[in-house]
Amino acid sequence: xxxxxxxxxxxxxxxxxxxxxxxxxxxxxxxxxxxxxxxxxxxxxxxxxxxxxxxxxxxxxxxxxxxxxxxxxxxxxxxxxxxxxxxxxxxxxxxxxxxxxxxxxxxxxxxxxxxxxxxxxxxxxxxxxxxxxxxxxxxxxxxxxxxxxxxxxxxxxxxxxxxxxxxxxxxxxxxxxxxxxxxxxxxxxxxxxxxxxxxxxxxxxxxxxx
Amino acid sequence: xxxxxxxxxxxxxxxxxxxxxxxxxxxxxxxxxxxxxxxxxxxxxxxxxxxxxxxxxxxxxxxxxxxxxxxxxxxxxxxxxxxxxxxxxxxxxxxxxxxxxxxxxxxxxxxxxxxxxxxxxxxxxxxxxxxxxxxxxxxxxxxxxxxxxxxxxxxxxxxxxxxxxxxxxxxxxxxxxxxxxxxxxxxxxxxxxxxxxxxxxxxxxxxxxxxxxxxxxxxxxxxxxxxxxxxxxxxxxxxxxxxxxxxxxxxxxxxxxxxxxxxxxxxxxxxxxxxxxxxxxxxxxxxxxxxxxxxxxxxxxxxxxxxxxxxxxxxxxxxxxxxxxxxxxxxxxxxxxxxxxxxxxxxxxxxxxxxxxxxxxxxxxxxxxxxxxxxxxxxxxxxxxxxxxxxxxxxxxxxxxxxxxxxxxxxxxxxxxxxxxxxxxxxxxxxxxxxxxxxxxx
Numbered sequence: 001x002x003x004x005x006x007x008x009x010x011x012x013x014x015x016x017x018x019x020x021x022x023x024x025x026x027x028x029x030x031x032x033x034x035x036x037x038x039x040x041x042x043x044x045x046x047x048x049x050x051x052x053x054x055x056x057x058x059x060x061x062x063x064x065x066x067x068x069x070x071x072x073x074x075x076x077x078x079x080x081x082x083x084x085x086x087x088x089x090x091x092x093x094x095x096x097x098x099x100x101x102x103x104x105x106x107x108x109x110x111x112x113x114x115x116x117x118x119x120x121x122x123x124x125x126x127x128x129x130x131x132x133x134x135x136x137x138x139x140x141x142x143x144x145x146x147x148x149x150x151x152x153x154x155x156x157x158x159x160x161x162x163x164x165x166x167x168x169x170x171x172x173x174x175x176x177x178x179x180x181x182x183x184x185x186x187x188x189x190x191x192x193x194x195x196x197x198x199x200x201x202x203x204x205x206x207x208x209x210x
Numbered sequence: 211x212x213x214x215x216x217x218x219x220x221x222x223x224x225x226x227x228x229x230x231x232x233x234x235x236x237x238x239x240x241x242x243x244x245x246x247x248x249x250x251x252x253x254x255x256x257x258x259x260x261x262x263x264x265x266x267x268x269x270x271x272x273x274x275x276x277x278x279x280x281x282x283x284x285x286x287x288x289x290x291x292x293x294x295x296x297x298x299x300x301x302x303x304x305x306x307x308x309x310x311x312x313x314x315x316x317x318x319x320x321x322x323x324x325x326x327x328x329x330x331x332x333x334x335x336x337x338x339x340x341x342x343x344x345x346x347x348x349x350x351x352x353x354x355x356x357x358x359x360x361x362x363x364x365x366x367x368x369x370x371x372x373x374x375x376x377x378x379x380x381x382x383x384x385x386x387x388x389x390x391x392x393x394x395x396x397x398x399x400x401x402x403x404x405x406x407x408x409x410x411x412x413x414x415x416x417x418x419x420x421x422x423x424x425x426x427x428x429x430x431x432x433x434x435x436x437x438x439x440x441x442x443x444x445x446x447x448x449x450x451x452x453x454x455x456x457x458x459x460x461x462x463x464x465x466x467x468x469x470x471x472x473x474x475x476x477x478x479x480x481x482x483x484x485x486x487x488x489x490x491x492x493x494x495x496x497x498x499x500x501x502x503x504x505x506x507x508x509x510x511x512x513x514x515x516x517x518x519x520x521x522x523x524x525x526x527x528x529x530x531x532x533x534x535x536x537x538x539x540x541x542x543x544x545x546x547x548x549x550x551x552x553x554x555x556x557x558x559x560x561x562x563x564x565x566x567x568x569x570x571x572x573x574x575x576x577x578x579x580x581x582x583x584x585x586x587x588x589x590x591x592x593x594x595x596x597x598x599x600x601x602x603x604x605x606x607x608x609x610x611x612x613x614x615x616x617x618x619x620x621x622x623x624x625x626x627x628x629x630x631x632x633x634x635x636x637x638x639x640x641x642x643x644x645x646x647x648x649x650x651x652x
Contacts, residue, residue, distance in 0.1 A: 039477075040311075042312045042342070044307060092225070096234060097234030098230075099234070101241075104253055123253050126257075127257060151320065163255070
């Protein structure tokens with residue numbers, strides 16, 4: 001058998017140069033993939049879940065519904081919209097508290113009767129906004145929130161709401177019975193003092209996180 | 211096979227939630243007191259009550275996060291479990307799980323007790339690979355505190371190539387040894403008839419062919435006279451020596467845009483090195499199952515060849531060597547071809563993107579070996595391309611065609627490793643043809 005002659009040095013160099021050119025062209029070529037297939041997502045099984053953006057949207061809906069009880073006019077809506085936008089954009093700030101305060105001020109401004117029916121609804125919506133915000137604050141919008149993870153915050157919400165609604169009902173009954181306001185102030189001050197003592201005990205006992 | 215990462219949870223840090231709730235609830239309560247509006251106090255009361263409930267439990271200590279049970283399930287998927295032993299006072303855990311070639315996923319799970327999240331990524335890639343990098347953070351009950359985020363992993367796993375079933379394979383021109391699965395051209399102990407010859411020293415008595423002996427004795431003599439005994443001689447069996455030569459200098463995917471190393475290769479796209487590993491493992495298994503001896507040379511690490519041997523453990527050795535082979539850059543040219551056993555069949559697995567592997571194959575062929583070049587460059591994706599990309603692909607294809615033509619002229623047989631849905635038929639067509647050629651020529 002006749003063996004083919006080995007490639008000459010210039011031929012080898014030419015082939016190598018062509019290969020290098022080809023690789024260089026690929027290197028500087030388009031950065032997008034040519035297969036057109038999107039990369040798959042890492043698979044994870046956490047049971048039933050909802051996207052965080054759904055909970056965030058639910059929080060905004062609840063906040064708007066709550067505001068609808070007390071807001072009158074465009075300025076009020078502009079203020080509420082601004083607070084909600086800041087609450088979503090900067091989730092780490094004190095914005096739920098600001099929203100709650102704003103709702104209180106708007107309640108005052110609205111001139112509604114104390115303990116009217118919408119006040120009970122407002123108590124629930126304001127609290128729910130704060131709870132949902134605490135859950136989704138700082139989370140990526142596309143994150144998968146396990147439904148079971150909502151059980152703890154919602155159970156505390158239910159507990160606090162039942163107490164608060166009972167308190168409001170008592171307040172409504174009391175004010176309906178024409179009890180003088182100083183008595184209410186004493187009751188409220190007692191409640192506040194109890195909360196303050198609880199806070200103080202936890203912090204004084206080194207209960208701070210870390 | 212795997213090195214599983216483990217980590218502790220981060221340090222607890224205060225969040226703005228208690229302050230925010232205290233501001234809202236306390237502010238409204240004070241406002242109500244000042245203005246004498248009990249409804250304002252009631253409006254702020256839930257936040258204060260919720261705060262009090264949250265403050266009953268104090269987060270403390272550190273938990274454990276780990277990736278456990280990392281394994282390849284043999285069905286193009288890698289699975290693991292992400293586990294968390296949360297510290298006391300934890301309510302939620304946030305995990306961001308990423309893996310090369312995949313988009314990350316963010317998970318928020320309840321973490322009041324131990325957490326176990328099954329993870330899974332798909333992929334046909336083999337070799338030493340990294341999976342599941344996890345960024346984790348925990349939140350306390352009532353969100354009064356949150357741990358600093360920490361990173362875990364990635365975990366490393368060596369994914370072994372899966373051999374496909376091959377049946378008929380080409381053989382070297384000269385078989386070796388005194389026994390084996392193949393019929394050699396020598397006379398010896400075997401099954402196939404070679405000829406009938408007069409009895410000579412060393413022949414076994416049981417090989418005497420009495421019918422042939424009687425037929426030969428009856429010619430020109432008295433009937434019933436036995437003169438010379440005749441024996442049936444058979445072809446001896448022998449085994450083949452096959453040397454697999456892996457060109458691990460390139461690891462390129464179908465997507466030419468990823469050749470620069472900047473793009474992510476789709477996990478369902480096997481790269482050239484994955485195909486080469488699969489092809490080499492399949493060939494090694496097929497030859498070793500047939501009782502042949504198989505050696506292995508990695509052109510990226512020519513200093514550590516595996517000598518030809520047989521057996522199941524040798525197959526494991528070769529498969530592991532294939533799995534740990536990685537692209538070595540290819541900057542250093544191989545001046546002298548690695549030594550090949552005499553009479554061996556050399557199978558070169560390469561992308562043939564440059565001349566080096568082709569030159570080695572041609573050199574071995576000139577030395578008298580039978581050389582088979584298996585091209586493992588993944589096929590181009592069937593998507594529309596720009597004119598520039600089209601020209602580029604055409605240039606690459608032309609260069610490869612030139613190289614294959616040169617190899618054919620040098621006497622090197624070439625075949626392309628075909629990936630089909632039916633793994634048992636991979637490469638089958640080309641190898642069957644080559645096996646048939648060998649038989650005809652023999």
